[in-house]
Amino acid sequence: MGKVLKKLICRIADFVVEFLNLSLDSQKYFENFLSGDTPEVSFEISEQDIQFEINAVNGKCTRINAELTAALRKFAYWMLDSKAFLLHSSLIEVNGTGVCFAAPSGTGKTTHTRLWQQLLGDNMTIINGDKPIIRFFEDQKYPIGYGTPWCGKERYG
Numbered sequence: 001m002g003k004v005l006k007k008l009i010c011r012i013a014d015f016v017v018e019f020l021n022l023s024l025d026s027q028k029y030f031e032n033f034l035s036g037d038t039p040e041v042s043f044e045i046s047e048q049d050i051q052f053e054i055n056a057v058n059g060k061c062t063r064i065n066a067e068l069t070a071a072l073r074k075f076a077y078w079m080l081d082s083k084a085f086l087l088h089s090s091l092i093e094v095n096g097t098g099v100c101f102a103a104p105s106g107t108g109k110t111t112h113t114r115l116w117q118q119l120l121g122d123n124m125t126i127i128n129g130d131k132p133i134i135r136f137f138e139d140q141k142y143p144i145g146y147g148t149p150w151c152g153k154e155r156y157g
Contacts, residue, residue: 004022004023004024006020006021007020008020008030008034009039010034010035010149011033011034011037012033012075012149013079013084013135013146013148014135014146015079015082016039016040016041017039017042017075018041018042019042019043019071020042020043021044021045021046022067023063023067025064025067026064026067026068026071029150030149032149032157033149043071043074045067045074049070049073049074050070051066052070053065053066053067053073068149072086072131072150082135083135083136084133085134086131086132086150087102087133087134088102089102089130089131089132090109090112090113090152091128091147092113092116092117092124092125092126092127093124093125093127093145094116095123099116100132100134101113109129109130110156113156126156126157127145127146127157128145128146128147128157129151129152129155129157130151130153130156131148131150131151131152132148133145133146133148134146
């Protein structure tokens, strides 16, 4: 394993999350989410977690992708108790309303997102290209969609 960043504190979907033992290569994926706040939850990413992700896809992923997926898996399971969930979709905002394109990988979520952007121009914002978080709040009628570091190979977000 390369150099390890002992701790990385991020604000993701208004949760302050600490990831322990991520490689320095992972930090670039989280740079827009860094926070100096006190974390409310901490996840340690172990070599065993990384190997689990590599084995889950029969070795057909990079080590960095396995590491990022391990961090995502731990965070996603924790969120379920917090009225939030990860949605495999592309999330855009149009005039204050979120719209998700949800479909299996390779179906064309990114293509549809680009087409909507061409059509709507500045009236549309890409929130996340692959794995937004949807979060419910007691005092709000509708859920809120958030961008995440896990925003697809195009890095839309």
